Amino acid sequence: MDNPGDISFAPGIDPALHERVLQAPHFRRWYDGMRTRFTLRHVLVRDAVTFGPRRMGFIMVEADAQHQGKAISGLAMLRGDSVSVLLVLKCPGYPDRTVLTREARVPIAQPDMLALPAGMLDGGAFESTALRELSEEVGTDLRVQAHDLVELTTVWLSPGGCDEAIGLYYAEVVVDEGLARRLSNRQTGLAAENEHIRLHVIDMDQLPHIGMTDAKTLLSWHMYHAR
Numbered sequence: 001m002d003n004p005g006d007i008s009f010a011p012g013i014d015p016a017l018h019e020r021v022l023q024a025p026h027f028r029r030w031y032d033g034m035r036t037r038f039t040l041r042h043v044l045v046r047d048a049v050t051f052g053p054r055r056m057g058f059i060m061v062e063a064d065a066q067h068q069g070k071a072i073s074g075l076a077m078l079r080g081d082s083v084s085v086l087l088v089l090k091c092p093g094y095p096d097r098t099v100l101t102r103e104a105r106v107p108i109a110q111p112d113m114l115a116l117p118a119g120m121l122d123g124g125a126f127e128s129t130a131l132r133e134l135s136e137e138v139g140t141d142l143r144v145q146a147h148d149l150v151e152l153t154t155v156w157l158s159p160g161g162c163d164e165a166i167g168l169y170y171a172e173v174v175v176d177e178g179l180a181r182r183l184s185n186r187q188t189g190l191a192a193e194n195e196h197i198r199l200h201v202i203d204m205d206q207l208p209h210i211g212m213t214d215a216k217t218l219l220s221w222h223m224y225h226a227r
Contacts, residue, residue: 001022001028003022006041007022007031007042007043008042008043008044009021009044009045013045013047013048017048017050020048020056021045021048021059024056024059024078025080025123026056026059026078026163027059027061029163030076030078030163034065037067038063038065038067038072039067039069040063040064041066042063042064043061043062043064044061044063045059046061046062047059047060051193055122057079059077059078059079060075060077060078061074061075061076061077062074062075063075063076076162077162077163078162078163079162079163080120080121080164081164081167082118082119082129082164082167083118083119083121083129083130083133083166083167083168083169084115084116084117084118084166084167084168084169084217085118085130085133085134085144085149085169085171086152086168086169086221086224087099087117087134087138087142087171087173088171088172088173088204088224089173089180089201090173090175091180093177095203095204095205096204097180097201097202097203097204098116098201098202098204098207099117099138099199099200099201100115100199100200100202100210100217101114101115101116101117101199101200102198102199103189103195103196103197104196110212113212113213114200114210114211114212114213114217115213115214115216115217116216116220117133117134117138118133118216119132119136126151126154127149127169130149130167130169131144136189136190136195137195137197137199138183138186138188138199139186139188141179141182142173142179142183143173144171144173148171148172149170149171150170150172151167152169152219152224153168153219153223154166154167155168155219157216166216168216168220168223180201183199183201184199184201186199204221207221
């Protein structure tokens with residue numbers, strides 16, 4: 001995407017990042033939406049953070065925009081969409097169970113948060129990203145195929161400040177007790193991305209009572225039971 005002229009960059013942003021910001025899928029989607037649905041005068045890219053040599057990460061923008069002739073608050077953090085999967089483990093003779101990840105979360109200053117397996121789309125599709133994240137965070141021995149994934153809903157997590165929408169899915173998987181035991185307390189994650197994950201296998205009925213967790217985890221559980 002060529003710079004159309006109504007986008008500028010804060011002086012502190014490395015000029016080498018300008019084109020990467022303009023080409024980032026989450027920036028392009030947001031910008032096209034703003035141009036289509038609002039009167040957009042100008043966009044200032046205030047900051048941009050990369051995740052490694054190829055992935056464009058957080059982009060902080062300030063839009064000078066109007067809706068129905070009135071100025072609107074224009075600050076937003078763009079990070080793109082994500083996906084999560086509620087795994088429902090079905091093992092004969094046992095109650096339904098699910099798999100949670102325990103991982104440190106710096107943005108909320110929590111060293112051991114329990115939540116569903118999830119990941120960022122990075123320009124891909126919900127289903128393919130879900131399968132990739134399950135492979136990385138849970139393991140390849142839990143065989144989940146694309147046709148196993150059932151969509152619950154897609155929601156915005158914090159539309160007052162962030163563009164991120166998350167696709168919530170579930171997958172019912174028949175397993176034997178041996179696999180369920182191997183999953184419990186397994187260490188996973190990509191060391192290159194500083195992911196240090198420990199898995200927890202719990203009864204589905206216990207999920208609402210695990211203590212501090214996130215919205216996607218509780219919403220997925222409620223929507224699964226209400227489907």
